[in-house]
Amino acid sequence: MTFGPLRRSPLAGQAAERLRAQIAAGRWPVGTKLPGEIALGKELGIGRSTVREAVRDLAGAGLVESRQGSGVFVIATEPVEDLTTRLRRASAAEVYEVRNLIEVRAAMLAAERRTDEDLAALDAGLAVRAAALGDDAAYIDADIAFHGAIVAAAHNDVLTDLFSVFQVTMRPGLFDLLAVMDSRGMRVAVADPGADAHAAMVAAIRAGDAVEAGRVTEAELAVSMRILRGGAG
Template sequence: MPQVRREPLAEQAAGLLLDRIRAGEWQLGQRLPGETTLAPQLGVGRSTVREAIRQLAGRGVLASRQGAGVFVTALDAREDWDLVLRRADIASVLEARIAIEAEAAALAAERRTPTELRAISRALAGRARGAESLEEHVDADMAFHRAVVVAAHNPLLVGLFDGFVPRVRQTMVEMLRLRADFDEDADHRFHRLLHEAIGARDTAAAADLSRHHLTSLKESIA
């Protein structure tokens, strides 16, 4: 069985434990052996095993239950969200936008308040004024879409959107630079129709418009 040979010991031990979990040695919900068993297997002290477990608990893989032991709560460590977004290609980003924004548009049509509808109207006017640069145009566009997501009254969707924005912004700038045939008038017409659907509380139309628009963007870069 492989053992830790170099520093940092706790990080190395955490890596070995994670490898064994990935390999199926312990199943989801199964209890790990105790520190006295793991320490000699890994070639480290019990305190290092405790630190390795703490690291994997922080990554969502393990959970300590007082009086019961340490249990497997995930079969792999979640990746850093920013790193995942940086690695994502344009098509993947647009697919994720479809999943988030089509539902948000439907919820916005159902739940929006007069104040939120006015905020969407202002954002629509902002993107209609034109911009001096591609980046400014994308920023105005993102402001419109965020106003729609906020009107959905779902804090998780807002959190996802806000975490997504830096990569979305970069992706949209890249995509628009690649598209010589981009029709700005047609694009703005979609945003106006989405605003109208939300104002009319037409949930089906709002979701369909959002999904169709983003799907069209994805297909244009295929």
């Protein structure tokens, strides 16, 4: 099987795609060694430096591994997606399930570690969230910022980083949630159904009650998950 020469730029990117397709098709099963740079270059109609760049692309995708003195070996047939890419394909309900794992623990830690500055940020977050009612985009941004302030109050850099990654899908997920609530008339009687729960989160964190902070946070996220899955709020 031959590829045919590549003529359009960027050559390295095209070469990587051709090689990736052949790996996925089983030409080189997992554990086998790729042909050398000269052989691949001749088959693709490119130079050795371009082959090396293409192979680096494949390595970055988790498809191949360079072994000192042995060559380049296939280690997977499908590229490994980074977390951000995977999250963009996740459903809102899936994101909420993992938010539960992150934010419940973050709220408990925040109750134990919050500073006066953290409490001021949470109070401000509640005020901004309430002021944004009527403007869905501003309201969603304020809600994300509020939850981010709780995570920040946990003073755990890993939790903060995880929350930052999840923000990629939180915004569209919240728009989905509001759309479902609107379709059921759930925002007519009460302008902000989550206001009391969010205020209770701050109260529990201020009181230093980790158990209550976790409980209230979990209950609020559970309501959103039920709505997204088609149940009652």
